[in-house]
Amino acid sequence: MSKEKTIAKKSVKTKEERKRRINAAVNQVLISLVVFLFVIPLLFMLVTALKPADQVMVKPFKLVADHLAWENIARAWTSINFPRFLLNSVLVGICCTMLTIMTSTMSAYAFARLKFKGRDILFLAYLGTLMIPQQVLILPLYLILKQIGWYNSYLALIVPPAFTAFGTFLMRQFFVTIPFEVEEAAKIDGCNPFRLYWNIMLPLAKPGIASLAIFSFVDNWKSFLWPLIVTSKENLKTIPLGLYMFKGQYGTDWSALMCATTIAIIPSFIIYLLFQNYLQEGIAMTGMGGK
């Protein structure tokens, strides 16, 4: 009797186990399929980028041409000044990111740890500006930059985007979580606020700074409307503007366009592979990132 029971139980268990396994396998296959569908656009971009120009628009459709046209890459790379655009993008991204980190960690420290009159109201004002669409600011900023002679300069690309309230907000949220005791000990040892900020708070806030850095860099990297408005010279163009220019010149040459698009995407992809953890964690932590 008892033996029968255990056998019955066992078979139920294996049945359930098998059902669970099949479900898991189906789940796995389905999600892989969805991911595949999701990346098809990118794969198709690569396929087109390496097709000879005269085989892109043919009927019937051929997925792969008879040879890979590596010369497309050279054509896209040299026909406009891509190396320069890439250099500009990296330069502007790094400078703006450094400026953002410097100014927003300082103000965030003041908001998080120092007592002064009107602190909370000022912080609220900062927060309030997060809701203002950039486009409200863009017209007067354009006039201001023309007035102070920054139009068509690296300064215009680097400085104004560095002062978003977002950085201050993110870093303040981070500093607030650092326990007071750490500072108290340092204070007793005779640390002044500047050394506290530099030697104690900044090192402790490294994960937050990393998130802010990658947000700021990616935002700059993707930025299109801002550089479009404040620059007109070719030697100041960043990758998005360069791609826009390329589109103007090669309107319907799709293999060249897809090749240029691929070139524009590859650095993004590398940045992503290097920093995706910081990005995802940063978003999960603040619920936001960038503008």
Added chain:
Amino acid sequence: MKKKHREGLTALCFLAPNLIGFLIFTAIPVVMSFVMSLYDWPVVGERRFVGFDNYKNLFTADPLFGKVMGNTVFYVAAYAVLNILIAMLLAVWLTSKIKNLKFYRAAFFMPQVIPVIATTMLWKWLFLPEYGLINIALNTFGFKEINFLGSTKTAMMSIVIMSVWQGFGYNMVIFIAGLLGVPQSLKEAARIDGCGRIRTYFKVTLPLMSPSIFFAVIMTIISSFQVFDQTFIGTNGGPAYSTTTAVMYIYQNGFNFMKMGYASSIAWVLFAIIMIITVFQWFAQKKWVVYD
């Protein structure tokens, strides 16, 4: 007293760099933009104070403005709904028992770092009549070809689809964090009480992660009202203004027609709409957002 004074001075030192930038690049432009909206303000030439005439003209003398706002609202509504639903679905899926979870999450999130112009060019190619991949697929399966970006009926929806493809990974990450934050014990308790998987999700998980949903909805709506790159590059607002959005209209008025004052008034209407919707959501959250 003296110590307090000194701390204030220290704070000022720390605040100064950011505060100066904040004043020059945010506070002053905000005020200036409102002032500009009260002027007839050509880029070159005489400025003239016109009071609220720009606003009056927007609503009474500019039929295009209504169309542009309608387009924008359509975009925001379609984009926000699709984005949130897909992000939620995949977040739930990608917190279940799957191998290589991290890889799948990373794949869906990846387009976040690509400049919008690049993805827009890519989708323009996919959407192309005759030779675009989607129409090739439609043809193969015997469907009629669709001129996605070239027809007034489908252009805006096509822009929405490509934007969702690029954008939902962001909210997906927020939702995954929200889902992982719900204590396992509560879900198990509900299951023991006889709740099925789906009921547990709607009765326990969803309310507990409602703050992050609330936040995602607000941020998605605010940012999608500012859509520009996709329509500017993808369709240039056409065909027949069917994809001209608010920010594009600001850009055209300010930098093509050189009407800076008029463009500023459009920007302020856009700002007002965003504010009203955000404030409304803020008060409506009492009805559905659960804070513990």
